[in-house]
Amino acid sequence: MDFSSINPVLLLASLIVAATPLLLAAIGELVVEKAGVLNLGVEGMMITGAICGFAISVNTGSPVLGLVAAALGGAALSLLFALLTQYALANQVASGLALTLFGLGLSALIGQGYQGIKPPSFPRFDIPLLSDIPFIGPVLFTQDFIVYLAFFLTLGVWAMLKYSRAGLILRAVGESHDAAHALGYKVVRIRVIAILFGGACAGMGGAYISLIRVPQWTEGMTAGIGWIALALVVFASWKPWRVLLGACLFGGINVLQLNLQAAGVAIPVEFLAMSPYVITIIVLVIMSADRSGAPASLGKVFHAGN
Amino acid sequence: MKRRTLLASAALAMGLASAGFAADTTKVGFVYVGPVGDGGWTYEHNKGRLAVEEHFGDKVETVFVESVPEGPDAERVMTQMALEGADLIFTTSFGYMDQTINVAKKFPNVKFEHATGYKQADNVSVYSARFYEGRAIQGHIAGKMTESNVIGYIASFPIPEVIRGINSAYIHAKKVNPDVEFKIIWAYTWFDPAKEADAAKALIEQGADVILQHTDSTAPLAAAQEAGGVIGFGQASDMAEYKDGPRVSSIIDDWAPYYIARTQAVMDGSWESKSTWDGIGAGMVGIGEITDKVPAEVAAEAMELKAKLASGEYHAFTGPLNKQDGSVWLEAGQTASDYGDDGLAGMSFYVEGITAEIPN
The missing domain is CATH 3.40.50.2300 (Response regulator)
Structure with a gap:
């Protein structure tokens, strides 16, 4: 057992990299669910974002354009879900599952010919002065800008839901769409905007995997991260800061257990391998003892004629 | 009345024709643990499937399901393949072993080939590479x-x-x-x-x-x-x-010759349950x-x-x-x-x- 081989700075930096795609996808889905819509298509939107971002990055040489393309790709796929569920009034669960399958197939089709290509690198974003702080600096303040984007998105979503009129309206739509409609709010429009936001976030989460975390394109490369993001929203009781904590816990413990295995730590590998799931669930379940419930209208179809 | 009889006769003729066509065609199924574009294990198994299609042409029809988790899902996929008329099913991951045996019991006339496992039955062969x-x-x-x-x-x-x-x-x-x-x-x-x-x-x-x-x-x-x-x-x-x-060399799994040989065995009725474990010498x-x-x-x-x-x-x-x-x-x-x-x-x-x- 050789703990000296584990560099804590690199370990914590890897933790942030592992948490970021999960955080982006989950924070987007949180907004969607707060609006009363259950979109199980996160995996499909993530993988679509992964290939859109990768293809555009490779073809333009600009990772930033790739990220924009990923957001648009994820949003475009979510628009399909919005049309099905908000206008055609299709079942949200079935539509979400179909979206995942469609996204996986579409991305495989688009992705042919992109295997084995190295995408252009995202520049590291060193924050002056802060990046020079020993230990903390290299961990928190020398990341690529998507990490900061994910954090500020979380901050923005929290502030919007808690303090803004728009957030209040969004929550009202999620809690009782009929009451919100009676007050004159455009329930469908609000939900469509939320769905598009969720799709864009999922797309960026996917692009983070293909452009930074791996970095390459492989068919099916999200490999279930979208489903973990969905579960995270529920276990975090639909609270943005808990989503951030959950993403860091899951991503961090995953990276930590891999490092502990490599260092030959005397803990059975089976326990290490299951630890990200178990610890994340335990922590978030304990924290959700305040009985924060799901939005009351979550998954329910809104009939404008009512 | 005459028109209805005519339509019924036409439908029957088409049914018989398609049944005749189906009888001449050997249906081969493949169950994959990853996506066909994984660039590794499943990609090579799928190359083997494509080689079967190329070798036999119209005499075979191949079907596959990718990204099938090891567990109950695999059993459902295999059952569905067997119900849809597969004559031979290749299950291409170690974790499909018990599911392959279970489904094979229900479909004694379907031949199964399980990759990297060790459990055989009258209609289940195992194959692996060294x-x-x-x-x-x-x-x-x-x-x-x-x-x-x-x-x-x-x-x-x-x-x-x-x-x-x-x-x-x-x-x-x-x-x-x-x-x-x-x-x-x-x-x-x-x-x-x-x-x-x-x-x-x-x-x-x-x-x-x-x-x-x-x-x-x-x-x-x-x-x-x-x-x-x-x-x-x-x-x-x-x-x-x-x-x-970084890639300086590789291990390449070549399943095509085995898949072609086993499909041929089903076609000519010589298929028997066996264990194959070949390496570099045999080209696998x-x-x-x-x-x-x-x-x-x-x-x-x-x-x-x-x-x-x-x-x-x-x-x-x-x-x-x-x-x-x-x-x-x-x-x-x-x-x-x-x-x-x-x-x-x-x-x-x-x-x-x-x-x-x-x-x-």
């Missing part, structure tokens, strides 16, 4: 080329096939470099590019400058390329897109081009080792070899048997020198 022969060559190259003396190994699941590979690579790395150390990470997945990349990064950060993998995506090679100064190997497929980068295991990154002398040694393994002159597990606990496994000159106590088929121990533990 990947450990390829690992011996990789171990030799890795042992010669490492500068840090730390070799990282990304393992999937603690099953005999994977353990054999680790042992074979370690034995042959140690032979040429007594100072070599293996760091092993169990990913508990066959295919998860993000996790595979994370595992590779963890190993690289802990000093590994050679990465071996028994997972199915090219992500570890991408991570090695990103890190720089690290070499890796193609797994199950050539992964030639990384030739200009190929060694990908060794790139210029490898010194010519080391490449020549690797090719010599390949030739000896292919001819049977040398066995990858030749004594003296001890188990991890120090007890004797193979005496000097003794080679490992395939089956029986301490045989390769059920290998569940590390050889002496590996410090990690095998998960239960």
Whole structure:
């Protein structure tokens, strides 16, 4: 057992990299669910974002354009879900599952010919002065800008839901769409905007995997991260800061257990391998003892004629 | 009335025609654990399927389902394939073993072929490749080329096939470099590019400058390329897109000849349940081009080792070899048997020198 081989700075930096795609996808889905819509298509939107971002990055040489393309790709796929569920009034669960399958197939089709290509690198974003702080600096303040984007998105979503009129309206739509409609709010429009936001976030989460975390394109490369993001929203009781904590816990413990295995730590590998799931669930379940419930209208179809 | 009779007759004629067509066509199903574009294990199995189509033309119809989890889902997929008229079904992952046996009992007229498993039945054959022969060559190259003396190994699941590979690579790395150390990470997945990349990064950060993998995506090679100064190997497929980068050679699984032969056996009625376990000699295991990154002398040694393994002159597990606990496994000159106590088929121990533990 050789703990000296584990560099804590690199370990914590890897933790942030592992948490970021999960955080982006989950924070987007949180907004969607707060609006009363259950979109199980996160995996499909993530993988679509992964290939859109990768293809555009490779073809333009600009990772930033790739990220924009990923957001648009994820949003475009979510628009399909919005049309099905908000206008055609299709079942949200079935539509979400179909979206995942469609996204996986579409991305495989688009992705042919992109295997084995190295995408252009995202520049590291060193924050002056802060990046020079020993230990903390290299961990928190020398990341690529998507990490900061994910954090500020979380901050923005929290502030919007808690303090803004728009957030209040969004929550009202999620809690009782009929009451919100009676007050004159455009329930469908609000939900469509939320769905598009969720799709864009999922797309960026996917692009983070293909452009930074791996970095390459492989068919099916999200490999279930979208489903973990969905579960995270529920276990975090639909609270943005808990989503951030959950993403860091899951991503961090995953990276930590891999490092502990490599260092030959005397803990059975089976326990290490299951630890990200178990610890994340335990922590978030304990924290959700305040009985924060799901939005009351979550998954329910809104009939404008009512 | 006449029109209805005419329509009924036409429908019957079409039905008989299609039934006749169906009778002439052998339907072959494939169940895959990963996506066909994984660039590794499933990609090569799918190449085998395409070879069957090309070889037999209209005489066969192939169907496949990709990314099927090992467990109840696999049983449902196999059952559906059998119900839809498959004559032969290839189930291409170790974790499909019990499901294959279960479904085979329900469909005695359907032939099943299970990859890398060990359970047979009247209508279930098993087939595998001696990947450990390829690992011996990789171990030799890795042992010669490492500068840090730390070799990282990304393992999937603690099953005999994977353990054999680790042992074979370690034995042959140690032979040429007594100072070599293996760091092993169990990913508990066959295919998860993000996790595979994370595992590779963890190993690289802990000093590994050679990465071996028994997972199915090219992500570890991408991570090695990103890190720089690290070499890796193609797994199950050539992964030639990384030739200009970290990939210095590869193990290539060539399933096409086997798939063609077994489909032919079903067609001509000669199919029998059997166990096939072929290696480099039979062509089921190929060694990908060794790139210029490898010194010519080391490449020549690797090719010599390949030739000896292919001819049977040398066995990858030749004594003296001890188990991890120090007890004797193979005496000097003794080679490992395939089956029986301490045989390769059920290998569940590390050889002496590996410090990690095998998960239960």
